[in-house]
Amino acid sequence: MNRFKIHVLGLASLSLALLAAPPARGASLQKVNQGEWGVDGLPGYVNMYIYVPDELATKPPIVVAPHHCQGTGPGTFSEMSSLVSIANTSGFIMIFPEATGQNCWDAGSTRSLKHDGGGDTGAIVQMVKYTLAKYSADPGRVYAVGGSSGGIMTEALLGVYPDVFMAGVSLMGVPCGCWAEGYNDVTGTGSTAQWSGPCGSGSVTKTGQAWGDLVRSYYPGYTGHRPRLQHWHGTDDTILSYKNMAEDVKEWTNVLGLSETPDGTDTPRTGTTRQFWKSDCGYTVYEAFSMAGVGHSVPFDGHAVAAYFGLDRAGGQDPETAACPGAVPGGDDTGGAGGAGGTGGAGAAGAGGAGGAAGTGGAAGAGGAGGAMESGAGSVSSGGAIGTGSGGAGGQDASAGSGDSTGEESSSSGCSCAVGDDARGSGTQAGLLLAALGLLLGRAKRRPR
Template identity: 45%
Template sequence: MQFLTRFAVLAGLATIGSSQSLTKVNDFNAGPTKLGMYVVVPKTLTTPAPMIVAVHHCQGSAQGYSTESKYMSLASSHNFIVIFPNSKSGGGCFDVASTATLTHNGGGDSQTIVNMVKYAAEKYGGDLNRTFVTGTSSGAMMTNVLVGAYPDVFKAGSAYSGVPDGCFYVAGSTATQDPPGWSNSCANGQTTKTAQQWGDLTRSYYPNYTGPRPRMQIWHGTADNTLHYPNYQEAMKQWSNVLGLTTSKQTANTPQSGYTQTIYGDGTTTTAQLVGYSAQGVGHSVPIHETMDLAFFGIA
C-alpha cells in the first residue's frame, strides 16, 4: 500500500484559480455512505463532457490520488470531468467486502459513488453515456465492483492491481464498519473459481440486467505481495466470461519492456472488450498509465 507525503496532500489542493483545480463538493450528501466527494472541472469544459471516477488506494485520499495520478492535469486538454471519491475509513480503504456494496443499489460505498456520478452529470454537465472508472489497489477492487454492479452506469473500467469482483466478500461485513472487511484468502491469491463461476457471481449482483457490459482493462504485477498475482488471472477469467469472450492473443513487451498484453476477442488495444497487462517483476502496485486509460475509454 502506498503512503502519502504531506507534500503530496498539499499539492493536491490546487489553487482555486487553476483551470484544473481540485474542489471538495461540500453539498454532496446523497450517500448512502459517508464518502467525501472531490472533483476536477476544467473552466473551459465543453458539455456534455466525459466523466472519469478515479478511486484511491488504502492509506490514500482523494487529494493524494489527484497528484499521484495525472488525470487532473489531463482533464482540460482532453475535456473531461474527474470525480475523486474520498474514503470514510480511518485506513483509507473502500468497502468491497459487504453485500451492500457488491449489490446493485444495495446501499454501500458503490452506490454512493454512483450518486456522485449522477450529481456531477446534473451540476457540471457530465455525460452519463460516457462515464468511466479507474483505481489502484482498494480503488481497483472498487473499479471491478462498480463495473460489475452498475453496468448501466459505467462504459469501461481500468483496474490497477486489484482483485475480481466479489472476491473480497466477507460474511457479516457491513458497509458502515471501519475498517472495512478484509479477506486474507483473496488478498493472498488463494480464492480461485472457474470463469463461469466468476461470471455467475458478477451477474448475481444485478440479476435482472440484460444490457451491454462495460469493457475492462486489467493491470497487475507478478511481484505483488499485497494483492497477489493470481488475482490477475482470476479477474481475466471473470471478465472474459461476463463479456462472452473465449479467444485471446498475447503480445510481449507491450506497452513497454517486461509487460505482456493479452487481448480477448476481437479488436485492438483501444477497442477490444477486454485487455490485460501482466507486468513482470512489478510489485504493488502497477504505475498508472493515464494516456492508455484515456485511449481505452475513447477520450484521447
C-alpha cells in the same frame, strides 16, 4: 537611456514575470457537501471531491478515481496529475471519492455488491448521478480508474453498475466479488478493516461460469452492455496476489461472453505479456497485462488512461461506441470510423488504437506512438499506459520518454499503494523566453549609440 534599451528592459521584465507566474487557471479540486450530492441512506464516511476544468467539453465525460487503501481524494488528485492535466485540455470532469477515516474501500459487503443496495459503490454512483445532472455530462462516457483498493473498487463498480460505467482500468485489482470472501466488514483505520485475507492471498478460485453468475447476481435481469476493462498486475505482487489475474480473466471473459482463450498474446516489451480479447465487432474489450518481476507497484500514467477512454482529445464518442455502431450505448449506424488509429497495431492502450483496433473503426487514436510501459525505475513512455516502479517491464508501441512513478507502503493485511504521477514543469517555455531575451540584449549591445 534610449527608447530601444527601455523596450528591451520592458521585455525582460515581462519575460521574467511570465517565468515566475504559473498559467492562470481558476479550476481547483472542490469538496462537495454530502447534503448536496445526496448521502441519505449511504455511508456517512464517504465524501466527494470533484475537479471541473475551466473549459468543459460539450456533454463532458466523467472519470471516477477511487483511492488506494489509506488514501484520500486530494491525495489521488495529486497522484493522477497527468490525467488532471489532460482534463484541462479535453474538458472532462474528474470525481475523487474518499472513504474518510477508513482503511480501504468496501467492495465486499452485500450492500456494496448489490445494484442500488447502497454501500460505497452506491455512494460513488450517486456522485456520478449528481455530476451528470449538474453539468449536463455524458451518461455514455463514464469511466473508472484506480490502483490497489481503487482497482478493486473499479472492478466492483463495473460489475455492479454496468449501466453506469462504460469502461475501467484496474491496476492491481481483483475480480468483482472476490473481496466478499472472508471480508472483514468493519469500519475504521485498522489494518484488517475492509480487508479480505482469502482474496488478497489469491486463494479464492472459481470457474468462469461461477464468476460470471456471481457478477450477474449483483444486478439480476440486466442484459445491456457490459463495460470493457484493462487489468494490470505484477507477477511478484504479495499484497494482492498475482493469482488473482487468472481469476480475473475467467470472470471478465465470461461476463463479456468471450472464450477464456485470448484472441491474441504478445510481448509489447521485454517482461510484459499482454493477452487480449475482442468483441463480435472486432473491438478489444478485455486486456490482461502481466509484468514479470513487478510487485505491488504499478505506477499510473494518465496519458494512456486517457487514450484508452478516448479522452486524449476533446469531444467525440467513446472509442468502443464509435467502433461498434449500434452495438453499444450511444452507437448508431453513422457513428463514424472512430479515428484512423494510425499504426498502433498491437498496442492495447497506445495512442494508435485500443487493443490493436487500429485503422478505421478503431480507437480514435492519434497514430500508435504511445507505449504502455517503458523500462526503468518507475519510468514510462509519454504515451504509455503503465510504468513499472522497479524497472524491466515493457511497453506497447513505446516511444521514449520519462514518466510517472509510484511509492508503496504495505502491511501484512493491508496496503497503501500510492499511485505516483510526476509533475511536468514549464522548462520549454522558460528556455524559449530566455533565448529570446538573450537575442534582444545582444542586439542592444551591438546597436550604435
